[in-house]
Amino acid sequence: MKISIIDREGNKHILEADNNSTLMEVIRDKGLDIEAACGGCCACATCHVYISDKWLNKLKQKDDEEESMLDQAFDVKNNSRLSCQIELSEELDGLELELAPE
Template identity: 50%
Template sequence: MAKITYIQHDGDQQTVEVKNGLSVMEGAIRNNVPGIDADCGGACACATCHVYVDADWLQEAGKASAMEESMLDFAENVEPNSRLSCQIRVSDALDGLVVRLPESQH
């Protein structure tokens, strides 16, 4: 299990424990973290679970697949550290992960 901190655009933050094997998006949905819509349910088909991975965690979070990069074209305000949270699998290595949420998912 890993503790993940979700930071809203306004600075509010919520730290939750997420089971290994779930995605960062599933952790947010199961813990009622606002700001991640996940319209497609985690199928990498909508870009409404866009997050910014803190710089210290970029390597541990892994690199976006070609499919994920393609879907990020539909997200607003994409940055080099943008990821779709449905594509980041939680493991012990991500204990302490910090992700920031964009102002809007649409």
């Protein structure tokens, strides 16, 4: 599956992903600039991304843990998600998102 990501400089990257990963793992492992300080435990909010509007409803809803971490993040928008909480699956092939500011 492929994921389309706009980095903080505005450059677009098309990443090949496998669907047993989280979105954060793919972004991190392909070397894009994402801190993901807690390693995916939903405890840091440094894996914050903006999901493109047309994909937002195709993701599983945020759970309470993700909501409360996002409350502590900066520049939160209505399409903000924590990428470590998004499990990739074939239905998300073509997912489009943008990295949030650090």
